[in-house]
Amino acid sequence: MHFTSEQRLDGDVLEREFTLGEVPGILWTPEPASAPEPAPLILICPPPLGLSRIYPRLAARARHYAAEYGFASATIELPGSGDRPRWPAVEQARAELRRVMEAGGPVTGEIVDALVLPLVDRSVPEWRAVLDALLAVPGIGGPVGYEGGIISIGVRLAAVEPRIAAAGLFAGSFVPAAIVEEARRVTIPLHVLLQWDDEAGHRQASLELFDAFGSREKTLHANMGGHTGVPQYEIDAGARFFARHLR
Amino acid sequence: MHFTSEQRLDGDVLEREFTLGEVPGILWTPEPASAPEPAPLILICPPPLGLSRIYPRLAARARHYAAEYGFASATIELPGSGDRPRWPAVEQARAELRRVMEAGGPVTGEIVDALVLPLVDRSVPEWRAVLDALLAVPGIGGPVGYEGGIISIGVRLAAVEPRIAAAGLFAGSFVPAAIVEEARRVTIPLHVLLQWDDEAGHRQASLELFDAFGSREKTLHANMGGHTGVPQYEIDAGARFFARHLR
Numbered sequence: 001m002h003f004t005s006e007q008r009l010d011g012d013v014l015e016r017e018f019t020l021g022e023v024p025g026i027l028w029t030p031e032p033a034s035a036p037e038p039a040p041l042i043l044i045c046p047p048p049l050g051l052s053r054i055y056p057r058l059a060a061r062a063r064h065y066a067a068e069y070g071f072a073s074a075t076i077e078l079p080g081s082g083d084r085p086r087w088p089a090v091e092q093a094r095a096e097l098r099r100v101m102e103a104g105g106p107v108t109g110e111i112v113d114a115l116v117l118p119l120v121d122r123s124v125p126e127w128r129a130v131l132d133a134l135l136a137v138p139g140i141g142g143p144v145g146y147e148g149g150i151i152s153i154g155v156r157l158a159a160v161e162p163r164i165a166a167a168g169l170f171a172g173s174f175v176p177a178a179i180v181e182e183a184r185r186v187t188i189p190l191h192v193l194l195q196w197d198d199e200a201g202h203r204q205a206s207l208e209l210f211d212a213f214g215s216r217e218k219t220l221h222a223n224m225g226g227h228t229g230v231p232q233y234e235i236d237a238g239a240r241f242f243a244r245h246l247r
Numbered sequence: 248m249h250f251t252s253e254q255r256l257d258g259d260v261l262e263r264e265f266t267l268g269e270v271p272g273i274l275w276t277p278e279p280a281s282a283p284e285p286a287p288l289i290l291i292c293p294p295p296l297g298l299s300r301i302y303p304r305l306a307a308r309a310r311h312y313a314a315e316y317g318f319a320s321a322t323i324e325l326p327g328s329g330d331r332p333r334w335p336a337v338e339q340a341r342a343e344l345r346r347v348m349e350a351g352g353p354v355t356g357e358i359v360d361a362l363v364l365p366l367v368d369r370s371v372p373e374w375r376a377v378l379d380a381l382l383a384v385p386g387i388g389g390p391v392g393y394e395g396g397i398i399s400i401g402v403r404l405a406a407v408e409p410r411i412a413a414a415g416l417f418a419g420s421f422v423p424a425a426i427v428e429e430a431r432r433v434t435i436p437l438h439v440l441l442q443w444d445d446e447a448g449h450r451q452a453s454l455e456l457f458d459a460f461g462s463r464e465k466t467l468h469a470n471m472g473g474h475t476g477v478p479q480y481e482i483d484a485g486a487r488f489f490a491r492h493l494r
Binding site: 196207210211215216217218219220221222223224231233237240244 | 443454457458462463464465466467468469470471478480484487491
């Protein structure tokens, strides 16, 4: 892991950009460390829009975690997003999804699989390699939480990566049937956000996914509004969920 | 309204039992008042089990509201419960429900109507009269929240009583079709709790009721477990909801 830049943000947070192989990312740590023991770490998976575009949102979240809870947090650029090389197969699947939705046609399982599974297959090993590297950074080493992004990535990671102790998931994207099956193997505490009027109409599928998770502790927070309308107070509700499980 | 007893609880809360006509109840107020302005008031509707039986739970909640948020709170004995005169029609409807459920038969709309509507019709005017009286007590007079109990009572009260500014509802009882229609007229902010594995299997009906509410701001919190398994952290999540809307 190579740190490529470093700056101190308001609120005593150190922001460091890094690369691990071809994967760029950002690490935020509370500075000075608020506790003598290593900080818990939240992996923040971004939507596939390019980190530079959503940086303000991610940085605000990371600052809140560091200042209020003493958590470190980190994000990476997803394959095919931002400055990473284009990924024609996934771009083609997105174009196909748009075409079908604009025509009012049904979004078939094949379309969803082609759209989501390659991204899951490639992102999850990247996240695991980044996690290895992050846990070797001095001051980081508490329990690990995961949140955000494309929910299927979170499901797979929670199912296969034993170092993830708790996950906050956003039910706002299509979920392949194979991922719903993987959800049954997830047993860590979960905090699932659902936008009741999400444009893509994932409500019923999201309720079924929530039901499928094998976790004994799982909470669903459903709020009114569309995909981008998650209320401000949910950010702290998610942080409090992590505070219960990572401290 | 006649106060019939008065005691100071740990945490500087004054607890007063009262009667209003034939309705007994309990009022909890922060003492000394934490702010110069009148305290917001939470109406806590109990389940129909008798106040003496659930007093510890109610008092713990009221103390939390007073100590952490400076809220006053009050509850009443529902008609037919506790020491109030027996109500044969409602007892008969409960016996009928038990009989049908034990036989594994369908719980029809007629059974639900007979069980719930008389209680709603009688409780809501009682709550409104008690609210009149409570708002005349010195030190009380902020915005009013409602929470708990049989969800249909909360729906009707939120639909007809303009002084209720926000409501926390527990989706854990049968809901008559007429009440779902009334829910469309409710426009205040709502915080709805649902136990995902509630013994009586209200999940689908509760999701439909949540969808029906006319409120622009409504949040559903679903947790694992049965009717009585609401996690401890939801108590404070409910309090924070009221803090956002009553302060």
